[in-house]
Amino acid sequence: MKNRKLLMIPGPIEMDPAVLRAIGEVTTSHVAPNFIESFGKSLELMRNIWESPKGQPFIVAGSGTLAMDMAVSNLIEPNENALVISTGYFGERYKNILETYGANVTILQAEIGETVSLEIIEKELASKDYKLLTITHVDTSTGVLTDPKPIAEIAQKHNTLSILDGVCATAGEETLQDNWGIDVVLTGSQKAIGVPPGLALLVVSERAMHVWKERKTNVQNYYGSFHNWLPIMTAYEERRPSYFGTPPVNLIRALEVSLTLIDKEGIANRVKNHIKYANAFRKAVLALGLEIVPKKEAIAANTMTAIYYPKNIDAAQFRKDIADFGVIIAGGLHAEIKNLYFRVGHMGAITKSDIVATLSAIESALEKQNYNFKSGVSVGEFLSNSN
Structure with a gap:
């Protein structure tokens, strides 16, 4: 970090x-x-x-x-x-x-x-x-x-x-x-x-x-x-x-x-890396049992991911706990679902370790609200798909 x-x-x-x-x-x-x-x-x-x-x-x-x-x-x-x-x-x-x-x-x-x-x-x-x-x-x-x-x-x-x-x-x-x-x-x-x-x-x-x-x-x-x-x-x-x-x-x-x-x-290589990290990040998110806003994988962005909060999660506290861990994510923007989801950017000079830190922060915040998942599953999924 x-x-x-x-x-x-x-x-x-x-x-x-x-x-x-x-x-x-x-x-x-x-x-x-x-x-x-x-x-x-x-x-x-x-x-x-x-x-x-x-x-x-x-x-x-x-x-x-x-x-x-x-x-x-x-x-x-x-x-x-x-x-x-x-x-x-x-x-x-x-x-x-x-x-x-x-x-x-x-x-x-x-x-x-x-x-x-x-x-x-x-x-x-x-x-x-x-x-x-x-x-x-x-x-x-x-x-x-x-x-x-x-x-x-x-x-x-x-x-x-x-x-x-x-x-x-x-x-x-x-x-x-x-x-x-x-x-x-x-x-x-x-x-x-x-x-x-x-x-x-x-x-x-x-x-x-x-x-x-x-x-x-x-x-x-x-x-x-x-x-x-x-x-x-x-x-x-x-x-x-x-x-x-x-x-x-x-x-x-x-x-x-x-x-x-x-x-x-090379712009083609830059785009290829964005796709690789985005695919691995989405797999990590899904491994936690979370859902993304795009309804099909083919229309999910490679520069950011919009993710629905799990049910019975205090969204404000979730984001605060992630910030306390040392990572800043964004809340919702679309008026119809603003309080139902959060957004993570993964573009530009973002590194593999940055995404690992972000997933670790998400897991830590979920754990504090007693969300049921296997600890470390998202990080493992990301690392196995990002090489």
Whole structure:
């Protein structure tokens, strides 16, 4: 265990020591040669991690919600149709963002723990002309994983732009942006990217950039407009200084370090490790007799797990006992089941020993409430499946 509490929530996450060192470096000017190099390299590395050599990356100070906002505000125009494919809380958030910009929004809401079927999506897209659709790759409120590839294929068939909310997925779940034909893939720095909160990150396809350039009305968003940020991204990638708003220098330096680590490991290998640890963690949870929120293994996220409390467990005391053990987990987020489940993040630089410590904390907390299980079963199950 570390000499502090272990952060095992679905973001912010534990970070590589090299990233933490970068955050602590002396702050330089945003037009200093070393920072220009750092910013430019980060943009180039994003194309590798997103697997989008033709895409336009954006790095902007803000949260993942800003990335969601930028994707929509630059592409949608008033009274255009938008389709939201929702598997939890963050689908509803996208509905609210779209309506802010005057879109006519239809939401396809999955039941808790389920995904929306491709047949329903196809039928809805065929019913009228949709400008864009949004997909939540991993909904942080339910731990449900949606496969974006076939949805993007359907969107292309109907000439509809696709926006993938990868806030809890990018760099942890397989994402082949160009190959799959996804128009925007967005995330926040504090999830599987492995950097402290504060950066909105998105890569936009050539097709989506063309749609933005051809829009008939002005973007109703000053701070998030591509009009203001595209010249900045272009300049830094060409290793020239530029200015619109002061960038978070230390965060972008940390982003460069983290993206470099991911790129050296290879994004395919990084995703493979997430899948391995997630599968082993779920088996460990099931060995305790606990149930997860996703109703099928195939739609369970590899970056986090949403787990129902056992019956007759004091949820608040359970989480407190885990914290006293030295591990921080998250409570529920989805309004309909908020008090029925908890969430564990396992993405980024998380190690095998971190997950073992988390399972040990869960077992300790369960034991204090006289829950019936075989001591050590979850740790043993995890270790036997994580090699």
